[in-house]
Amino acid sequence: MINVITSARMGVAGRTARVMLAAWALFVVTSGAGAAGAESDSNEPMLVYAPGRGVQIDNTGLGLGGYAQATLERPEGHGPSFSLEELSLFVLLDPSPRWHFFSETEFLDTLEIDERGRVGAADKPVVLNRLYLDYLHTAAINVRVGKFLTPFGIWNPIHAGPLVWTTSRPIATDETFFDSNVTGVMLYGHANAGALQLGYSAYGQATEQLLPESTDGRKNRRAGGGRLDLSTDGSWTLGFSSIGFDDGSTHRWRYVGGGDFRWQRDFLELWSELTVGTPLADGGGTDWGGYVQPTVPLVANLYAVCRYEHVHTGEIGDANLGVAGLAYRPWPTVVLKAEYRFSDNRADATAPGFAGQLAVLF
């Protein structure tokens, strides 16, 4: 059964949540209604839907969108399992030129069929993945307050199924190294220097994560970090990210840094990330992981993708992982993926096997 977040869990970050929701309610009351007509003309509000662009309610600044992904997996030595892995709904509002509100609510594993054919749903709550307010000052200086995706590397900020080429996610980009969300304040922006564009973000978290996804997660209590990226006209980006956090599971500070490189031209893409983290346990070595992933268009919206990844962590040990797969995009907003993961490590997170996914951005 789907569990809506219980009052006990609310208690973990309840105070933060209440403060943020109250602030949001106040914000809506004071600025939202009045600003709705800020850009209006004589036209009546109009509901406009376009695939991948969501629903925009003209002249109100209100928009709705989201995505869904369904995944079929068959790890070696196991039967196939299916899950309606994610249904994600966005609500966004631009009540005035300088303010932007966004929320993303995820419904996780709402339907699962396990390898024995049993139908059910995961014992996971509805998750508030993001809830934040932006203040847009200039292109170079903007402020975000709330719960947002950690700006670390390439994958984490765009991890949604319709936007990435494989069903499986590289370990170097997941919670093995850092929490995917931050609840706090972020300063971000970008500037041009000739043909180069420089983007930056710097953020801090002074309290527990707002409505964390899982009670056995890292539960970072404090965190701080930043990212710098350099790019030219969208064809390549070079980035450096870092984060330090008070790890809730080990009660010690962990520091993680990384570099990433992305190049793309007409759907020919090359992604690569390297992540290095201080050990979680006393006496452990440095954890690190990295991957290289080229994607090549074949014919008629069919793409070939492969990935090589190496990870070395105290939890997993050493693992060499390879992914070979195909992705078919009949429309830009719909992708059907099939891949096989090779691995020389049999831990759950690195098990070899088949995975397929249908992902739709709506």
Added chain:
Amino acid sequence: MRSRCHDTRVRRCLAALLAIGALVVSRAAEAEPESLVVVANDTGPLLAASDAELRDMFLGKIRVVGGVAIQPAQLEGPARATFAHVLLGMSESEFQLYWMRKSYEDGRLPPPMRSSSEDMLRFVASRPGAIGFVEKRMVHAGSGVRVLREIAVEGGG
């Protein structure tokens, strides 16, 4: 009898050739690339913009100018590919993928699509921060828009 039949066949062949020729000419005229212009609202804060600034506006990096929200819009059809190539240095598909990822990352919706130049001009003329691109020949005095940049297309009108 035989020559009448032959004449009819010749006439039919000529008619078919003429029809095909007309079709080819009309398709060629249809495919003729047209020069585009980037337009902003006549009364809005955008008086001028460099290519880099225009690119940043259409890529969602510049979102506010003079306290007014910048609202880029896209024009459906072949103009979109020309615009993306010349001004943004991207193919149309890259532009689309860019916005899919950008909209997820930034929590924004991509620029709305306008079905025709007339529709785009109405959109831009009615919003102080709106910015779009249209065929040059569609812009006239009194359109309520200001031309910021011309995108000349080789062989275009």
